[in-house]
Amino acid sequence: MKHLVSTKSISRDEAIDILDVAEDMSDVAGREVPRLPALRGKTIVNLFYEDSTRTKISFEVAAKRLSADVITFSAKGSSVSKGESLKDTAQTLAAMGADAVIVRHPASGAAEVLARSSWIDAKILNAGDGTHEHPTQALLDAFTIRRRLHGDHARGHGLDGCRVTIVGDIEHSRVARSNVWLLTTLGAHVTLVAPATLLPPSVRAWPVEVAFDLDHALAAGPDVVMMLRIQAERMHESFFPTEREYSTHWGLDDVRMRRLPGNTLVMHPGPMNRGLEISSGAADSPMSTVREQVANGVSVRMAALYLLLIGNEAEVA
Amino acid sequence: MSQRIIVRAVELVGSGAGGKGSTDILIADGVIAELGSRLSDAKATVIDADGLIALPGLVDLHTHLREPGFERSETVLSGSRAAAIGGFTAVHAMANTNPVADTVSVVEHVMSLGDSAGYVTVRPVGAVTVGLGGVRLAEIGAMARSRAKVRVFSDDGKCVSDAQLMRRALEYVATFGGVVAQHAQEPRLTEGAQMNEGRVSGELGLEGWPSVAEEAIIARDVLLAEFVGARLHVCHVSTAGSVDVVRWAKARGIPVTAEVTPHHLLLTEELASGYDANFKVNPPLRRSEDVAALRAGLADGTIDVIATDHAPHPQEVKDCAWADAAFGMVGLESALSVVQAALVDTEVLAWTDIARVLSSMPARIGHVEGYDRGIAAGAPAELTLVDPAARRDFEVGDLRGESVNSPFVGLRLPGRVMATIHAGNPTVLDGELVAAERVAAAATKSEGRGRG
Numbered sequence: 001m002k003h004l005v006s007t008k009s010i011s012r013d014e015a016i017d018i019l020d021v022a023e024d025m026s027d028v029a030g031r032e033v034p035r036l037p038a039l040r041g042k043t044i045v046n047l048f049y050e051d052s053t054r055t056k057i058s059f060e061v062a063a064k065r066l067s068a069d070v071i072t073f074s075a076k077g078s079s080v081s082k083g084e085s086l087k088d089t090a091q092t093l094a095a096m097g098a099d100a101v102i103v104r105h106p107a108s109g110a111a112e113v114l115a116r117s118s119w120i121d122a123k124i125l126n127a128g129d130g131t132h133e134h135p136t137q138a139l140l141d142a143f144t145i146r147r148r149l150h151g152d153h154a155r156g157h158g159l160d161g162c163r164v165t166i167v168g169d170i171e172h173s174r175v176a177r178s179n180v181w182l183l184t185t186l187g188a189h190v191t192l193v194a195p196a197t198l199l200p201p202s203v204r205a206w207p208v209e210v211a212f213d214l215d216h217a218l219a220a221g222p223d224v225v226m227m228l229r230i231q232a233e234r235m236h237e238s239f240f241p242t243e244r245e246y247s248t249h250w251g252l253d254d255v256r257m258r259r260l261p262g263n264t265l266v267m268h269p270g271p272m273n274r275g276l277e278i279s280s281g282a283a284d285s286p287m288s289t290v291r292e293q294v295a296n297g298v299s300v301r302m303a304a305l306y307l308l309l310i311g312n313e314a315e316v317a
Numbered sequence: 318m319s320q321r322i323i324v325r326a327v328e329l330v331g332s333g334a335g336g337k338g339s340t341d342i343l344i345a346d347g348v349i350a351e352l353g354s355r356l357s358d359a360k361a362t363v364i365d366a367d368g369l370i371a372l373p374g375l376v377d378l379h380t381h382l383r384e385p386g387f388e389r390s391e392t393v394l395s396g397s398r399a400a401a402i403g404g405f406t407a408v409h410a411m412a413n414t415n416p417v418a419d420t421v422s423v424v425e426h427v428m429s430l431g432d433s434a435g436y437v438t439v440r441p442v443g444a445v446t447v448g449l450g451g452v453r454l455a456e457i458g459a460m461a462r463s464r465a466k467v468r469v470f471s472d473d474g475k476c477v478s479d480a481q482l483m484r485r486a487l488e489y490v491a492t493f494g495g496v497v498a499q500h501a502q503e504p505r506l507t508e509g510a511q512m513n514e515g516r517v518s519g520e521l522g523l524e525g526w527p528s529v530a531e532e533a534i535i536a537r538d539v540l541l542a543e544f545v546g547a548r549l550h551v552c553h554v555s556t557a558g559s560v561d562v563v564r565w566a567k568a569r570g571i572p573v574t575a576e577v578t579p580h581h582l583l584l585t586e587e588l589a590s591g592y593d594a595n596f597k598v599n600p601p602l603r604r605s606e607d608v609a610a611l612r613a614g615l616a617d618g619t620i621d622v623i624a625t626d627h628a629p630h631p632q633e634v635k636d637c638a639w640a641d642a643a644f645g646m647v648g649l650e651s652a653l654s655v656v657q658a659a660l661v662d663t664e665v666l667a668w669t670d671i672a673r674v675l676s677s678m679p680a681r682i683g684h685v686e687g688y689d690r691g692i693a694a695g696a697p698a699e700l701t702l703v704d705p706a707a708r709r710d711f712e713v714g715d716l717r718g719e720s721v722n723s724p725f726v727g728l729r730l731p732g733r734v735m736a737t738i739h740a741g742n743p744t745v746l747d748g749e750l751v752a753a754e755r756v757a758a759a760a761t762k763s764e765g766r767g768r769g
Contacts, residue, residue, distance in 0.1 A: 008520070087636055107638035108511075108522035109592030116591060130640065132522030174522060200519035201527075 168228030374406025374699030386415025435760025594642030629720030
């Protein structure tokens, strides 16, 4: 892997490889000293142009568990917010010898621009670019699903035949995009559920099914229901009339929750709006994987960093 | 005093004769003195044009020269040089400068900068509304009656979206024999828009610029033009639906003309996939179906002219994330090659049609005198000699303006302008620009003869 910018370009074998390495990394987490020397001497920069707590911390923990030197660079309040361009920042980081740059940026394509540019040689890892992609989130979601399905024997498996229903603001969601490409590459059947206002243009060209009616979609008995965060400001742009109406039609409330078979996985990438797209009852139920997702995020990001910086020639210690 | 030129053995295009075979052209005193075979003149400079075709000088109806105010991107001189190397002899300088070309002083200033540069006739476009603000009409009458004799009025870059104001603009501009050139973009439907709305924007997560935002304005405007009985020109038509609307309007007898850019005739939205902002333009690159419809629209006369929408920008506003980048592409230098690739080599149009859509029609819409007869004895000497057999890998080094934001760099393109003659003086010879001092000096000498 040269960079990790998008899940669209990842092959099935590559994806399974990352997930398998993540299994190894997850074993490390259970050790007394959860640390590997693999990336000792490597400099990893966490370059965040957007507020994010969990993704930033998750990458930081992942890098530290691999013994890398981590610099977290929040663009807010730095020279970047005073007009320094992506190019200048990238050249500065290159001059400082960064081996990998984890970038989150409000503009779609920012990570791709960095990866293609001649400004910096470092490995680029996309931690979310605008409404384009968030590949490590999809990888951790796939990892979480695969573990719930296969337990300790998950290695080597795809997600063949698994039915995943993703509900919410698909149009503005980088999580949805990355999941659509990755989950379908791994063999899952994906259904997207949203009002037409929150579906991307030409979504029917995607390798998914599309539905407007959540109850109908849930009645089909999906293995996984993934709820996306809905942003209140969408209401003011007339994507939907009120929070109440959204919640009534597309929220996973307690009534809908009770109708789901007990082995259904309920996922959410966080942060959640409890009571809007997901009820507290749903979020905290044993069917919910929300906290597992966070823990698995570290393993998956360790795997991504490891594979980008070392490659898979070396064995994990 | 004045330069005498013999163009030897050129194939004529767009002349009244329209015949095949090669001709000599004698140019003297700024006009085409004689056409014929084996012309001789002891004092004349001879341009060997064997294998070249002669087109009437190209006229661009849509050029951003950026001066005054954005000289980092382009100046009237640098843009004129880009125009000349592309085979143009006249350009229309859009009004979105700083200050905006909404007063007599700005339009006369731009015109005189063009005159002293001498590479092309610079016809200023006047703003429709004060400061392109879309609220109050600019002093259209004053600009029309100024030395610059402005005939094309446009808020290009912005749409005159207020229907009442557009109605008034159509009527008022007609009062002075001019035309409103509308940048058709419904503003609310395109807030934050980054690229064509469709499959590619959905995947890339870029805010969509829906085709309906262009088509809805064109539909409204042709109905307004019909209702008030005024002429309308539609800038850079980019969608199949727009072509349909214009075709319908023309069939109904509405006095509308439309233009298309070279880039919309060749490039598609797929090029946005790598987030390279050199492909970011407004209106955006569309689908291949749209490209096909635009070509068909030119072939059946629905679209009247090709205009470059040459939009220079400094590198720093392209070398960044897509959403942070400016809209626009330079196009003067590559226009004829792109048109040859998209239309001539594909047999959509013949060279005589190219002479119409890139010279006589834009000149007629813009009221540029002297282009109605093409290359004929007695007509002003405005012509372009092209080698249609040439092939080149288009490079940054082929650009002559101040900016390098071309989407065609790296493409293999056919055809090359070998010579351009403006007001009887060569501005391009042997495929290279004539030096600025020589062109300016020749232009000063020609002053007395009036402008083409």
